[in-house]
Amino acid sequence: MAMRNRITIHDIARHAGVGVGTVSRVLNDHPNVSAETRAAVQKAISELGYRPRSAAKTLRTRKSLAIGFITDYIATTPFAGNVISGAQDVAWQYDHILLLVNTNGDPALEEAAVEMMLSREVEGIIYATMWHRPVTPPKNILETNVALLDCYVEDRSLPSVVPDELRGGYEATARLIQSGHRRIAFINHNIPDPAQVLRAEGYCRALADHDITYDETLVVQRVAEPYGGYEAMGRILRLSKLPSAVFCYNDRMAMGAYDAIKEHGLRIPQDMAVISYDNQELLAANLHPALTTMELPHYGMGRWAAQYLLGGELKPASPPQVLLACPLIERQSV
């Protein structure tokens, strides 16, 4: 904290008996430096305990070695850490750091955050939502590079990475079919968002591809919480002809479905197989039996977004709309 004047490249230049240009060159691994000069400079650097001032470099080069990371509701989802971790791992690999701002969905704050990031000359901004949905980012974000994470703009004019919900819904259903099930219920969320629509579409296509007739009485929509899953499963269990398996919109609904199934005296998976979506470790791994589910690729989306921004393959002409696969996590419920 005792901030005596910091050591600069001038100091180390003098100490090593060279010019500042040379010091700058060794600092930046410029090839045109003789081995001995380089060694002398490096010696001086470590002897004097030199530490560069990143602001000076940024001012000169217009590169901040940073990317912005804007989240909407970071505190409300257990997945936030995975997304950040993915972005961070790639950023670090490129010697970049993450500038984080959480906005609680406030548009004014979003715009201010972007402004601050632009002032700091970030390489680009990752605009991340905590659940898959369409968004309208502040327009000033267009003044730098952007990667939308777990979200997209309706007109597809911005690069985006989201989970491949359709394929996930398809594969979850197919997994059930593969185990011999033909009569498969689907407990879905009752609010139409991308996950809700696309998982349903995947469910339908899987049935169709295996010549199973779609039966609307087997599809029940409720609030995407345990009690919603409980209600939905209860309704299904009152059917005269019971299904032998159920695909749940998410692990929370599956949690409720478990209760209903057990109360009904049925065993999982013998009497009722269950597969679901999200892979919330805490739930999925600890339910009895452990829940087989489709994992949301949070870490991967974080990586993709950072990689897109730093990998140098920016093509604003045709912004990529990437779908990341949701891997099947096999446990004991199927």
Add this chain to the structure above:
Amino acid sequence: MAMRNRITIHDIARHAGVGVGTVSRVLNDHPNVSAETRAAVQKAISELGYRPRSAAKTLRTRKSLAIGFITDYIATTPFAGNVISGAQDVAWQYDHILLLVNTNGDPALEEAAVEMMLSREVEGIIYATMWHRPVTPPKNILETNVALLDCYVEDRSLPSVVPDELRGGYEATARLIQSGHRRIAFINHNIPDPAQVLRAEGYCRALADHDITYDETLVVQRVAEPYGGYEAMGRILRLSKLPSAVFCYNDRMAMGAYDAIKEHGLRIPQDMAVISYDNQELLAANLHPALTTMELPHYGMGRWAAQYLLGGELKPASPPQVLLACPLIERQSV
């Protein structure tokens, strides 16, 4: 992205017919500027769409308006978002931004992260762990201000904020006693960390304060996972004289305890009251009955750490060791 030369204070000075010094003054709310001059400058600023280059300011003032945030395992806990959110809210209030690095506990990476932050001249660094424990931060962190979050150094030489586990253990137990329970079991973690030791201490003191004799057969230690809680509760239920309530080390163990209690044919809370620790929403709110538990003050710790760094009350002479209360979240299990 078309990065024509940026507009500088020189441009706006010329446009407004004043000197750069004056522009700088209005930018920084310096009092000595006449109202009309100020207005003229502000007009020019908005007309030209001026955006400051933070690097230039930082170079000149040595203030980056940023604080570093180092985490160990951000991806492994659902609480990460709350901590970040707390720090972020305060940082923003002071016009600061968070520079985030997650290290996966790698000491080399930690040191490099600190080095990068020092180069960027952060105001201070929040060193946060995802569970309460003693730590050894990289020594270079001492070259700036530090706030340890959910952790501490053994010699207490660095400011730290952690949950008040002892008081939490005490109050959880007292809550049970208050409901008339006198025979109270305690399911604890089987690895001695601060939470384990201090919650146990709180349990003991609460019993003592209410003239209840400590009965070691009522205290069982296991792995802090649902199956550990299940095992522990099973052991307790085999006792000849059953307790009427149980205090669990965390919500996950409580989850397992629930299973054991129900399998034993007992009702919660009528036959067996349950209280626990952590308030993992996902679990606590969705167990049947909903779980009464002590909340870990993650958001508050985030706020405290940022406030300490930015509030200007730094006193390295006597580094504060703050304990934050764990509020009781009443639900239906007591």
Add this chain to the structure above:
DNA sequence: CTGTTAGCGCCTTCAA
């Protein structure tokens, strides 16, 4: 291969 020099954009004295 190396030294010198001219800024990057801003803030902050110092005079006026």
Add this chain to the structure above:
DNA sequence: TTGAAGGCGCTAACAG
């Protein structure tokens, strides 16, 4: 209350 000038530390272009 205001303008002018110097310099924060670094990189990159230019000579040599």
